[in-house]
Amino acid sequence: MLFPKDKDQEGKGISKLATGISGFDSIGNGGLPKGRTTLLAGTSGSAKTVFACQFLVAGVENNDEAGVFVTFEESPKEIRRNMLGFGWDIESLEARGKWAFVDASPEPGMDMMITENYDLGALTARIEHAVQKIGAKRAVLDSVGAIFSQFMDAAVVRRELFRISYALKHMKVTALITTERIEEYGDISRFGVEEFVSDNVIILRNVLEEESRRRTLEVLKFRGTTHQKGEFPFSVIPRQGVVVIPLSAMELKQSSSEIRVTSGNSTLDEMCGGGFFRDSVILVSGATGTGKTLMSTQFVGAGAASAERSLLFAFEESREQLIRNAKAWGRNFEEMEQQGLLKVVCEYPEAAGLEDHLIKMRDQIEEFEPDRVVVDSFSALERVSSLKGFREFVIGLTSFIKHKEITGLVTATTSSLLGGTSITEAHISTITDSIILLRYVEMLGEMRRGLTVLKMRGSMHTKDIREFSIDKDGMHIRLPFRNISGILSGNPMRVSPDENDRIEKLFQRETDA
Amino acid sequence: MNNITLRLYIAGETSRSRQAIANLQHICEAEMGADCKIEVVDVLDNPELAEKEKILATPTLIKILPPPLRRIIGDLSQTEKVLVGLDISTGNSTNSEAE
Numbered sequence: 001m002l003f004p005k006d007k008d009q010e011g012k013g014i015s016k017l018a019t020g021i022s023g024f025d026s027i028g029n030g031g032l033p034k035g036r037t038t039l040l041a042g043t044s045g046s047a048k049t050v051f052a053c054q055f056l057v058a059g060v061e062n063n064d065e066a067g068v069f070v071t072f073e074e075s076p077k078e079i080r081r082n083m084l085g086f087g088w089d090i091e092s093l094e095a096r097g098k099w100a101f102v103d104a105s106p107e108p109g110m111d112m113m114i115t116e117n118y119d120l121g122a123l124t125a126r127i128e129h130a131v132q133k134i135g136a137k138r139a140v141l142d143s144v145g146a147i148f149s150q151f152m153d154a155a156v157v158r159r160e161l162f163r164i165s166y167a168l169k170h171m172k173v174t175a176l177i178t179t180e181r182i183e184e185y186g187d188i189s190r191f192g193v194e195e196f197v198s199d200n201v202i203i204l205r206n207v208l209e210e211e212s213r214r215r216t217l218e219v220l221k222f223r224g225t226t227h228q229k230g231e232f233p234f235s236v237i238p239r240q241g242v243v244v245i246p247l248s249a250m251e252l253k254q255s256s257s258e259i260r261v262t263s264g265n266s267t268l269d270e271m272c273g274g275g276f277f278r279d280s281v282i283l284v285s286g287a288t289g290t291g292k293t294l295m296s297t298q299f300v301g302a303g304a305a306s307a308e309r310s311l312l313f314a315f316e317e318s319r320e321q322l323i324r325n326a327k328a329w330g331r332n333f334e335e336m337e338q339q340g341l342l343k344v345v346c347e348y349p350e351a352a353g354l355e356d357h358l359i360k361m362r363d364q365i366e367e368f369e370p371d372r373v374v375v376d377s378f379s380a381l382e383r384v385s386s387l388k389g390f391r392e393f394v395i396g397l398t399s400f401i402k403h404k405e406i407t408g409l410v411t412a413t414t415s416s417l418l419g420g421t422s423i424t425e426a427h428i429s430t431i432t433d434s435i436i437l438l439r440y441v442e443m444l445g446e447m448r449r450g451l452t453v454l455k456m457r458g459s460m461h462t463k464d465i466r467e468f469s470i471d472k473d474g475m476h477i478r479l480p481f482r483n484i485s486g487i488l489s490g491n492p493m494r495v496s497p498d499e500n501d502r503i504e505k506l507f508q509r510e511t512d513a
Numbered sequence: 514m515n516n517i518t519l520r521l522y523i524a525g526e527t528s529r530s531r532q533a534i535a536n537l538q539h540i541c542e543a544e545m546g547a548d549c550k551i552e553v554v555d556v557l558d559n560p561e562l563a564e565k566e567k568i569l570a571t572p573t574l575i576k577i578l579p580p581p582l583r584r585i586i587g588d589l590s591q592t593e594k595v596l597v598g599l600d601i602s603t604g605n606s607t608n609s610e611a612e
Binding site: 102103104107110111112113114115116117118119120121122123124125126128129130147150151 | 522523524525529532556557560561563564567568569570571572573581582583584585586587588589590591594595597598
């Protein structure tokens, strides 16, 4: 090969240090630049301190690497207490010699007069001493804005920060320096720190979007090495800390399977060319009452029948309603749950932000390890988020499901009874592998139901629009609608049989010719 | 007169450190007489002490006795400011600057 891209080659440049912060390392293409200082900038409340603490805690837990925490704002006592909520016992890390504080927080009531000609030599000496004492590989300076307000001479502070970051580099310590920002989309930082420790910059944002807060993380630059570009949503979760959702990085490693699984309806399996693919995501779209929940119930039932485990996320109906409905169609959810073949998770869409829902759902999937996942419905979740956030949620969930080689069935509700598409559909149709449409069809003063397989990635499928009915045994798919057109657009029109034949002949003649 | 104990923190034997020590000795001799006791601590040799006292900047002068505790950051080149900062009555406060 002309351009070998092996590890040795990379080693000569800048290697990465896996932080251990969930999802971050795939955005940083391996982590933070090793032995370098990275600026972590964010507005107040953007979770800078949590991120910084987690960087040190994960270092101890995953790699047994000690860390030094230089605090300019909160006292060590406050930090120890605040971080207990994430399950991080800093005090015991200190006792084990894996964590050392350098306390540079302002002491209230200290009588201090600042004149001319000074430097921060003592601070540098203290940091160096702490790093050497515990053999630290990681360090955090949080946050440098406070030291600018303590010492009025900004030029001195900038020069000293540069010296400190140089000293850390010399000691081969990977460091994070946090700094305040005033606006979410403005200067990188207050006090222009980035000009002095500017090799690498990460920005944490906490944007108010359509009345809800949305946290994102962006790697602005890693000098001399690569990273994923753009903003990635993240959440701060009790007992876990920062969880980043690495969208693009997740999409890259999906395999695809040839194994088929049954939908729970043999006719539908036939229409799909032999069933759903095992690691695919199927979207079932239809107006209210067309049979979406029935289809998910059958999907779960079919799984249980072949000893496959299903995880059902319900955002529209309560547990009792679901169980009752399933019973009406001859599926006993309670029994399946007792056998460990099913887990029903009911949540109000409004109970949490979409990122939090996603992380919770991923945790549930990790924990239950299902073969099948059902989400009923996506449309309910769409209500609680901005379009962009929703799209990220869908990508995040579907790629996770596929990566785990799970079959996913998600439902979306269309707003109009006859035909039409939902916003949900428009945003997720390209992401899902298969789309099944359920539609009401008005014929001769009667409401009937139609079903079609609109898309089936990687497989042949029937293009008919079939009529189906629902009774106590579930869904029965019958013959294609004849002599009617315009079902999908919501304007069904009767076409006379003569016309049908004429059109067929017309095409035959063309293909003959 | 009360005993005066002052502790000066420096970082290494730099010209700034030497300047601060010289300035302090001058102030002591000229303004406070023989009652003045000076300790010099190099933070490079004693980082633990700097950690304990939460010293960030160098040079830092701490007045340990008499109370109250006072801190002055800088190379102590402005005698007037230093005297005000230390809050020590010297009797003759009309001295010229050290420079």
